[in-house]
Amino acid sequence: MGLNLKFNSKAIAAHGRNPANAALTGLTTMLALWAAPAVAETHVTGDMAAGEISFAQQCVKCHVVVTDAGETLAGRNGRIGPNLFGIPGQTTGAVPGYRYTDFIIRAGQSGATWDEATFVAFVGNPTEWLRTTLNDPAARSRMNFEVRDPADAANIYAFLASLAAVAETEESAAAEEPAKVAVTGRPVSYDPDQAERGSTRYMNDCAECHGDDLKGGLNGGASLRSVSFLQKYAEGAPASDLFYYMSNAMPPSSPGRYSESNYADLMAFILRRNGFQAGAALPSDLDSLDHLIMEK
Numbered sequence: 001m002g003l004n005l006k007f008n009s010k011a012i013a014a015h016g017r018n019p020a021n022a023a024l025t026g027l028t029t030m031l032a033l034w035a036a037p038a039v040a041e042t043h044v045t046g047d048m049a050a051g052e053i054s055f056a057q058q059c060v061k062c063h064v065v066v067t068d069a070g071e072t073l074a075g076r077n078g079r080i081g082p083n084l085f086g087i088p089g090q091t092t093g094a095v096p097g098y099r100y101t102d103f104i105i106r107a108g109q110s111g112a113t114w115d116e117a118t119f120v121a122f123v124g125n126p127t128e129w130l131r132t133t134l135n136d137p138a139a140r141s142r143m144n145f146e147v148r149d150p151a152d153a154a155n156i157y158a159f160l161a162s163l164a165a166v167a168e169t170e171e172s173a174a175a176e177e178p179a180k181v182a183v184t185g186r187p188v189s190y191d192p193d194q195a196e197r198g199s200t201r202y203m204n205d206c207a208e209c210h211g212d213d214l215k216g217g218l219n220g221g222a223s224l225r226s227v228s229f230l231q232k233y234a235e236g237a238p239a240s241d242l243f244y245y246m247s248n249a250m251p252p253s254s255p256g257r258y259s260e261s262n263y264a265d266l267m268a269f270i271l272r273r274n275g276f277q278a279g280a281a282l283p284s285d286l287d288s289l290d291h292l293i294m295e296k
C-alpha cells in the first residue's frame with residue numbers, strides 16, 4: 001500500500017519558499033517536512049506572490065484550485081478548465097472527471113508531465129505546445145488563452161506549486177480515465193428553424209456586446225465572424241468546442257443560464273452568419289457535437 005498525501009500548504013506559502021525554514025507548528029510542521037522532498041523536486045524559479053496576482057487576473061475565469069477535501073484555495077467558480085490543484089508534477093490531462101480534448105490526454109499517455117518548463121510552454125501557446133509535443137499538426141487545445149510573458153507564467157507555476165505539496169509513492173494519476181474526444185466525423189449543420197430562434201435570442205441577449213452584425217466591439221465583445229474566431233473554433237475543430245465555450249462562459253453576467261437546446265439555437269445562428277450550410281439539426285449534447293467537424 002502506498003502513501004498518497006495531499007494537503008493545503010498555504011501556510012508554507014505564507015512563510016517563504018523553503019518549508020524547512022518556515023516557522024510552523026504541530027501537525028502542519030510534520031506534514032510539511034514529510035512532503036518536503038516532493039516540493040524540492042518541483043523546480044520553481046518564479047515569484048509566488050506575483051503569481052497569485054496573475055492567477056487572479058488571468059486564470060480564475062476558467063479555473064479553480066480546490067483540494068480533494070473540497071476547500072477552495074484560489075478562484076471562485078471557473079469551471080471551463082480543470083481544477084489546477086496539484087498540477088505541478090502531475091501527468092497532463094489527468095484531473096479526474098474533467099472532460100479534456102483527446103490531445104492533452106494523449107500527451108499525458110506519451111509521458112508528458114507538468115513541470116515549470118512544460119507549464120510555461122503550454123500556457124504560452126496551448127495549441128502550439130500540443131502540436132510540438134505530439135508532433136501532430138492537427139492537435140489543438142481547448143484552452144483559449146495565452147500568457148505571453150514566460151516570467152509571468154513561471155510566477156503562476158510557483159503559486160500553484162505553493163498551494164499543493166504532494167507526496168505520493170504510488171501512481172494515482174491514471175486512476176480514472178477521462179472521456180476522450182474523437183475529432184473525426186461529418187461536417188456540422190443546423191436546422192434553419194434553430195437559426196431563426198437563435199437569431200431572436202441573439203438580438204435580445206448578445207447583440208449589445210457582439211453587435212447586430214456579429215462583428216463585436218461593443219462592451220468588449222469579441223467578433224464572432226473574424227478570421228481569428230474561425231481559426232479558434234473552425235478549421236477542423238469539433239463543434240463541441242464552440243458550444244462548450246458559449247454554454248460555459250456566455251452571457252458573461254450569468255454563464256450557462258439557458259437550456260442546452262437554446263445554446264444550440266444560438267450556435268446555429270452564429271454558424272449561419274459565418275456561411276455554414278443548413279441541413280440536419282445541430283445537436284445540443286457534447287458527445288454528439290464531438291463528432292461534427294466545423295467545416296463548411
Ligand code: HEC
Binds near residue numbers: 101122
Ligand atoms: C478561457 C478559459 C481559460 C482560461 C482563461 C485559462 N484556461 Fe487553462 N484551460 C482551459 C481549458 C478549457 C483547459 C483544458 C484544455 C484541453 O482539454 O485541451 C485548460 C487546461 C489548462 C491546463 C492543463 C491542466 C491539465 O490537467 O493538464 C493548465 C496547466 C492550465 N489550463 C493553466 C492555466 C493558467 C495558468 C491560466 C491563467 C494564466 C489559464 N489556464 C487560463 C481554459 C482556460
Ligand code: HEC
Binds near residue numbers: 202210224232250
Ligand atoms: C456583456 C457583454 C457580452 C454579452 C451580453 C455576451 N457576450 Fe459573448 N463575449 C463577450 C466578451 C467580452 C468575450 C470575450 C471573452 C474573452 O476573451 O475573455 C465574449 C466571447 C464570446 C465568444 C467567444 C469568442 C472568441 O473569439 O473566443 C462567443 C462564441 C460568445 N461570446 C457568444 C455569446 C453569445 C451567444 C451571447 C448571448 C447569449 C453572448 N456572447 C453575450 C461579451 C459578451
